[in-house]
Amino acid sequence: MIKSVNKIILYAVAFLVAYVLLANWVPFLNPFKKADITIIESALVVDEIKNNAELFNAKYYTELVLDTVKYDSYESTDFSGSLMHLNHIQLKDSSKKEIVLIASGHCYAGTDLNQLSIETFDDSLYTIKVPESKVLNTVVNPSDFTVYYEEGKWSPVEINQIKSSLRARVKSNAISNGILDMANSRTQELLVNFFQSVNPNRAYKVEFISNKAATNLD
Amino acid sequence: MRKLYWICPFVLFFNISCLRSVSVDEVKQKLDKLTVLSTVEYKLNKVLIAEDHQWYSIGDRNVIIQFSARLKAGIDLKKITINDISSNSISITLPKPEIIMLDIDPDEVKYVYQRVSLARSDFSSKDLNDIMIKGEKEIYEKVEALGILNEASISAKMFLENWLKLNGFDKVEFKINRA
Helix, strand or coil: CHHHHHHHHHHHHHHHHHHHHHHHHCHHHCCCCCCCCEEECCCEEEEEEEEEEEEEEEEEEEEEEEEEEEEEEEEECCCCCCHHHHCCCCCEEEEEEEEEEEEEEEEEEEEEHHHCEEEECCCCEEEEEEECCEEEEEECCHHHEEEEEEECCCCHHHHHHHHHHHHHHHHHHHHHCCHHHHHHHHHHHHHHHHHHHHCCCCEEEEEEECHHHHHHHC | CHHHHHHHHHHHHHHHHCCEEEEEEEEEEEEEEEEEEEEEEEEEEEEEEEEECCCCCCCCEEEEEEEEEEEEEEEEHHHCEEEEECCCEEEEEECCCEEEEEECCHHHEEEEEEEECCCCCCCCHHHHHHHHHHHHHHHHHHHHHHCHHHHHHHHHHHHHHHHHHHCCCCEEEEEECCC
């Protein structure tokens, strides 16, 4: 009798272990699995369509780890009867909160070809005039962020501010690493190659106009 | 209680001096060349309605997030091929248009509504970011339906035609490489 009970227990344990292992590989079999957050289908609205002609010719990629520590002041502490009260000083308690974000960001630089113009005086040399390169876009999307560590209550607005500061950081790093110089030399190379491939008998040179001057031309 | 007054100056100093500290470490960086001509830009609006029900907890959590995104598409100039060229006509093959970038600016993300049952904890920053990631994926999935790639191709043709006509070509013929 005891032997058969032991056997049943052994089989039951073996079955359970096998099920748990299987559920690990096939989440569908796991009844205790944390359910995913459901997103209700909603429309994607096109707000604006713009035709442009931006030449993207340099890309900077960076990975950053941002550790932000903040001390939030909340409830006032009653210091009535204390020296602080005599000076009309009200103190607040503070609580520490910390968040560590890992972000990968892209910064794109290039030039606006809508403002390109070609000039020549004697047909021997053609001058391509284009605006100087500028940062066209800095991209750090939600999928580029990883919340590595979070302590305390962070409001979504505070998180957005941190994310915005990270974007600004990606852009400034890209500029300090020479993205604009690289974009300018690429513009020169690409435009001369393109125009010479369609007009091999002509000689071309590129002249950059400052972005301020290019804006005034608009 | 009076014995504790000596702490006050330190508490005051602590409150003033340690409001916020930020440290940034660069793990990796790389500068690359590109040759892409962006010909169209879409500004998109999306409302994300997220619901979180779990079997192990009482009550649920809901959040509505509204955000804008910018999507740019165009062609890779390196992949343009010239098929035929004569004194006043040119035939070129344009590559298949592609999405250059999708940009979701954190400043354009608004948390419109949040409701959390008493028995549940608030959405963490990770939860909210995960919801936004789902929204970002949805945009990529709907790119085809938006027709942005078709628009990018038409716009690229128009732009290059003008350019080539300025360079003395009267007749410009385009072929699109669908591969």
